[in-house]
Amino acid sequence: MRRLLCLLLFVLALPAAATGLLESRPSSTLGSINNSADFLPVREAFQLSLVESTSQSIKLRFVATEGYYLYRHRFQFRAEPGDVTLGAAQLPDGQKKHDEYFGDVEVYHGILDVELPRSDQRAFTLVVTYQGCADKGLCYPPETERLSINAGNSVSVPYSWSWRELALFFLAGLGLTFTPCVLPMLPILSGVVLRGQVGGWRGFNLSLAYVLPMAACFALLGALMGMFGAQLNLQARLQSAWVLVPFATFFAVFALAMFGVFELKLPHAISSRLDRIAGRTEGGSLWGAAVLGVVSSLLVSPCVSAPLAGALLYISASGDALGGGLKLFMLGLGMGAPLLLVATGGAAWLPKSGPWLIYVKNAIGVLLLGLAIGLLSRVLPGQVTLLLIGLLAAGVGLFLGALEFVYKPPRKRLGQLFGMFLLFYALACWFGAFSGQSDPFNPIGQSRTIASNAPTQETSAWQTVDTPAELDRVLAQARSANTALLLDWYADWCISCKVIEREVLNDSIVIERLKGYRLVRFDITQSNAEQRALLDRYQLFGPPALMFFGKDGVERVDVRVIGEINARDFAERVARANDRI
Structure with missing residues (x-):
C-alpha cells in the first residue's frame, strides 16, 4: 500500500518537472538502447x-x-x-x-x-x-x-479529454487521501458534519454534500488553468532559468516540510478566519456540510500544493478548460471517496493511522527533492547536477541506516543493504563529477572526448545517395560483392546527425571496427515524397539512424541504432554486428 501511494503521488507530480529533466541538446547516452518504440510518430x-x-x-x-x-x-x-x-x-x-x-x-x-x-x-x-x-x-x-x-x-473547435486521464486523476486523489495532510479531514467529517452518527443514507448524503463542493473548488482551479494556462504556456516558460530555479526552490521547501523540518500551513490570519467560519457552521445539514467542504479544501490545499502544482502544470498544457475542470474534479472526488466510505460504513473501511504515514511523508520528500534536482539540471552544469544527485542518494542511504552496524530485524537489514548501495552510488557520482563526468547512469564512465591525434574517417570513404533507386543499387552491389554495409541516415537540418558524424564515426575504435564495411550515407535533406516513402519502408521516423546490412544483403535489425549514440556504445554495437555478418 505504501509503495502504491508513493507511486501515485509521483505520477501526479512528475509533469511539473518533466521539462526540467530533459536536456535541450539530445543526450548521447540514450542512443545505445534506442529503437523505433522509443519515439512517437510525427x-x-x-x-x-x-x-x-x-x-x-x-x-x-x-x-x-x-x-x-x-x-x-x-x-x-x-x-x-x-x-x-x-x-x-x-x-x-x-x-x-x-x-x-x-x-x-x-x-x-x-x-x-x-x-x-x-x-x-x-x-x-x-x-x-x-x-x-x-x-x-x-x-x-x-x-x-x-x-x-x-x-x-x-x-x-472544442477540445477533448479521455476517460483514462480522468481515472488517473481519481487514483491520484485517492492516494493523496492517505497523507497526514488530508487525514485530518476525517474528524471534521465525522465530528462536525455527521455529529458522530456514522452510517446509513444520512451519512452518505451529508458526506456527499461535503465532498462535492470540495471537489468543485479543485474543478474551478483546473478550469481556470485550462482556460488561461495555454496563454501562459507554462511548460515552455519552464525552460527559463528565471522559472526553473524558483520552482526547484518550491519543491525543496515542500520536501523539507515533508521531513518535518517545519510545519507548512496557511498564514494564521487566513486559517483562523476559516476556522471561525467552520465553527459557526451548523453541523448535520446539507448546507453546513457544503460550506465545510469548501473550507476544508482551502485548509488542505497547502499541504498538497506540490502534487497539485504538478497537476495544474499538466492541465495547462492541454488548453482545455472543461477537461481541466473535470480532471481536478476527479482529483477531489478521489480525495473524498474514502471519506464517503467512512461516513457510510464507518472507520473500519480505512487503514489505521500509524508510523507508516511517516514513511509516506519521507518518501514524498525524497521524490520532491529529486524533482527539484531535475529542474535545476536544465540550468546547472552536468557535473554540479551529478554532485547533487550523489548528495541525495547519500542522504537516503544514511537515513536507511547504511552505517548503523547494530542488530536489526530482517526488514530493516534489507533497507540497510539498499542504503549501502545508495551510498556507494553517491561516492561514484562524486568521483565522476570531479572527473568531468555528467551522466548519472554512468557516473564513472570514460569521456567522449576524441584525442586530437586520433585518426579520422576519410570523407571519400562514404558514398552519398539521395534516391531510393540509388540506395537499392548500392545495396545490390554490396550483396554481389559479399560485403557488409553500414547505412547512415543523414540530413543537413539534423543536429544529431552532425554530432554522430563528428564524434562517433570519427572515433578511432569505431573506424577500426568498421574496416571491411561499405559506408553509405542516405541524404534525406530534401525530404521529398520519394524519400519519405523510403522512411516508411524501413519503418523509420527520421534521421539519425544507422543500419547494418550483412554480406547477404539482409539488415541486422537487432543492432539498428535510432537517435543519438556515443562512440563507446556504438563501437560495442559494431562489435555485435561483426559477430552476425
Whole structure:
C-alpha cells in the first residue's frame, strides 16, 4: 500500500518537472538502447488542431509532447488555391537555443498558438508545414498537413479529454487521501458534519454534500488553468532559468516540510478566519456540510500544493478548460471517496493511522527533492547536477541506516543493504563529477572526448545517395560483392546527425571496427515524397539512424541504432554486428 501511494503521488507530480529533466541538446547516452518504440510518430509527437476560424483570422494550436520541440524558422503557411491571400503568421518568441552547427535558433516546447490574419472570405485549404525534433536525438523530416477552412463564418473547435486521464486523476486523489495532510479531514467529517452518527443514507448524503463542493473548488482551479494556462504556456516558460530555479526552490521547501523540518500551513490570519467560519457552521445539514467542504479544501490545499502544482502544470498544457475542470474534479472526488466510505460504513473501511504515514511523508520528500534536482539540471552544469544527485542518494542511504552496524530485524537489514548501495552510488557520482563526468547512469564512465591525434574517417570513404533507386543499387552491389554495409541516415537540418558524424564515426575504435564495411550515407535533406516513402519502408521516423546490412544483403535489425549514440556504445554495437555478418 505504501509503495502504491508513493507511486501515485509521483505520477501526479512528475509533469511539473518533466521539462526540467530533459536536456535541450539530445543526450548521447540514450542512443545505445534506442529503437523505433522509443519515439512517437510525427503526428503524435506534434499535434496540430484548428482552434477557431473567423472572417478576420485563423487560430491554430500545436501541442508538442513532452520531450519534443518545434523549430520556429521551419513553419510555413500557404493557401490552396494560391490566389487566396493570408497575412503573415503571428508567432510568439520561442526559447532561444544555440547550436554549434546551426547557430542561434528558436524552439517551442508545449503549446504554441499561431494566428493567421485573413482577408479572403472564401473557403480554402490551409497547408501547414512544420518540423521538430525529439530531445532523445531524433529529428523528424518536415511534415505537411492540410486543414479545410470554411467560408468567413466563425468556427470554434472544442477540445477533448479521455476517460483514462480522468481515472488517473481519481487514483491520484485517492492516494493523496492517505497523507497526514488530508487525514485530518476525517474528524471534521465525522465530528462536525455527521455529529458522530456514522452510517446509513444520512451519512452518505451529508458526506456527499461535503465532498462535492470540495471537489468543485479543485474543478474551478483546473478550469481556470485550462482556460488561461495555454496563454501562459507554462511548460515552455519552464525552460527559463528565471522559472526553473524558483520552482526547484518550491519543491525543496515542500520536501523539507515533508521531513518535518517545519510545519507548512496557511498564514494564521487566513486559517483562523476559516476556522471561525467552520465553527459557526451548523453541523448535520446539507448546507453546513457544503460550506465545510469548501473550507476544508482551502485548509488542505497547502499541504498538497506540490502534487497539485504538478497537476495544474499538466492541465495547462492541454488548453482545455472543461477537461481541466473535470480532471481536478476527479482529483477531489478521489480525495473524498474514502471519506464517503467512512461516513457510510464507518472507520473500519480505512487503514489505521500509524508510523507508516511517516514513511509516506519521507518518501514524498525524497521524490520532491529529486524533482527539484531535475529542474535545476536544465540550468546547472552536468557535473554540479551529478554532485547533487550523489548528495541525495547519500542522504537516503544514511537515513536507511547504511552505517548503523547494530542488530536489526530482517526488514530493516534489507533497507540497510539498499542504503549501502545508495551510498556507494553517491561516492561514484562524486568521483565522476570531479572527473568531468555528467551522466548519472554512468557516473564513472570514460569521456567522449576524441584525442586530437586520433585518426579520422576519410570523407571519400562514404558514398552519398539521395534516391531510393540509388540506395537499392548500392545495396545490390554490396550483396554481389559479399560485403557488409553500414547505412547512415543523414540530413543537413539534423543536429544529431552532425554530432554522430563528428564524434562517433570519427572515433578511432569505431573506424577500426568498421574496416571491411561499405559506408553509405542516405541524404534525406530534401525530404521529398520519394524519400519519405523510403522512411516508411524501413519503418523509420527520421534521421539519425544507422543500419547494418550483412554480406547477404539482409539488415541486422537487432543492432539498428535510432537517435543519438556515443562512440563507446556504438563501437560495442559494431562489435555485435561483426559477430552476425
